[in-house]
Amino acid sequence: MRVSNSWFLIVGLIAFVMAPRIEREAPNIGAWAYLIGVAVAVLLYLSVLLHEISHAVAGLAFKMPVHSINLHFLGGATEIEGEATTPWREFVIAVVGPLTSLAIGGLALACVDLFDQGLVRFAVAALAGANLIVGVINLVPGLPLDGGRVLQAAIWAVSGRRGLGVVVAAWGGRLAAVAAFTYPFLLPAFGLRARLVDYFMGFVIGAFLWAGASQALTSAKVRSKLPSLDARRMGRPAIGVPATLPLAEGIRQAQLARAGSIVVVAADGCPMGIVNEAAVMSTPEGRRPWVSCGDLARRIEDGLMISADLTGEALLRTLNTTPASEYVLVEPDGSVYGVLVAKDVDAAYRAA
Numbered sequence: 030m031r032v033s034n035s036w037f038l039i040v041g042l043i044a045f046v047m048a049p050r051i052e053r054e055a056p057n058i059g060a061w062a063y064l065i066g067v068a069v070a071v072l073l074y075l076s077v078l079l080h081e082i083s084h085a086v087a088g089l090a091f092k093m094p095v096h097s098i099n100l101h102f103l104g105g106a107t108e109i110e111g112e113a114t115t116p117w118r119e120f121v122i123a124v125v126g127p128l129t130s131l132a133i134g135g136l137a138l139a140c141v142d143l144f145d146q147g148l149v150r151f152a153v154a155a156l157a158g159a160n161l162i163v164g165v166i167n168l169v170p171g172l173p174l175d176g177g178r179v180l181q182a183a184i185w186a187v188s189g190r191r192g193l194g195v196v197v198a199a200w201g202g203r204l205a206a207v208a209a210f211t212y213p214f215l216l217p218a219f220g221l222r223a224r225l226v227d228y229f230m231g232f233v234i235g236a237f238l239w240a241g242a243s244q245a246l247t248s249a250k251v252r253s254k255l256p257s258l259d260a261r262r263m264g265r266p267a268i269g270v271p272a273t274l275p276l277a278e279g280i281r282q283a284q285l286a287r288a289g290s291i292v293v294v295a296a297d298g299c300p301m302g303i304v305n306e307a308a309v310m311s312t313p314e315g316r317r318p319w320v321s322c323g324d325l326a327r328r329i330e331d332g333l334m335i336s337a338d339l340t341g342e343a344l345l346r347t348l349n350t351t352p353a354s355e356y357v358l359v360e361p362d363g364s365v366y367g368v369l370v371a372k373d374v375d376a377a378y379r380a381a
């Protein structure tokens with residue numbers, strides 16, 4: 030669990046805003062009002078923590094590892110590894126958060142009248158109000174709010190397309206952002222006066238929602254391109270040559286076989302290295318008969334032999350684990366299918 034610096038700022042702010050009201054509840058309390066204000070703010074954040082823990086527990090129930098819970102000034106965020114594999118899981122992980130907040134708020138509301146006037150009653154009422162507001166706002170159907178993920182899951186379930194759900198829910202988030210930006214300006218129409226804090230909160234929440242929604246749209250776009258990435262389709266046919274073969278002869282054989290790449294193999298046919306294309310290009314024509322293929326080959330280490338069947342996200346993850354300019358693509362039976370050149374993957378991704 031992490032607590033960001035902005036959290037301390039907002040706890041201070043809440044305490045500052047609440048102190049005058051606390052003084053009204055308990056006169057002659059003096060500077061203690063600020064300390065009690067801090068205590069109430071911490072209490073509110075403990076309920077935010079429960080909200081986040083509910084997301085984490087739901088994720089764990091579906092066997093998804095939970096990385097961290099962060100508390101920041103607009104609430105919290107739970108980082109769960111990977112993504113829900115079904116709309117139902119997505120829905121459950123998202124919806125438990127607002128439900129937890131509404132439950133805490135409802136419970137606190139029911140308890141308010143158990144206390145007479147005073148500080149405890151004030152704290153319980155603040156807990157009720159804050160949690161009911163957090164619960165309701167989080168159900169607004171726009172990303173990055175929980176309600177946005179609920180909407181996303183619903184569209185995914187109906188259409189069978191996760192990407193469509195993300196796009197619609199992200200635009201819901203942008204609409205919510207516009208609503209947050211403009212609400213202080215609409216208050217006068219309802220006979221209410223907009224205070225400075227309304228403009229401030231409208232701007233901060235609007236910016237938070239807009240940024241989160243835009244990020245969701247970007248990742249949906251990236252994701253939509255991924256399925257077209259197919260190692261087998263992008264791979265270049267390769268020829269196997271002994272390490273001692275002169276480069277000029279290797280290139281001649283490769284051209285003859287219409288192969289786009291040269292793999293250095295041991296006597297038993299086992300791949301040893303990949304001839305680096307950039308190194309070949311920078312070797313002048315006249316030098317090529319005097320350089321061996323083995324001299325320009327990168328030794329095949331762990332991670333440079335990858336399955337020819339890799340596609341999409343799994344392929345990118347594999348390439349990112351061991352960054353290199355070339356990889357050997359292997360068939361399930363261990364034989365060499367060809368060579369995957371990193372810049373071909375980049376080009377295919379950009380063209381998608």
Ligand SMILES: [Zn+2]
Nearest residue numbers: 126127167175
């Ligand atoms: Zn949540």
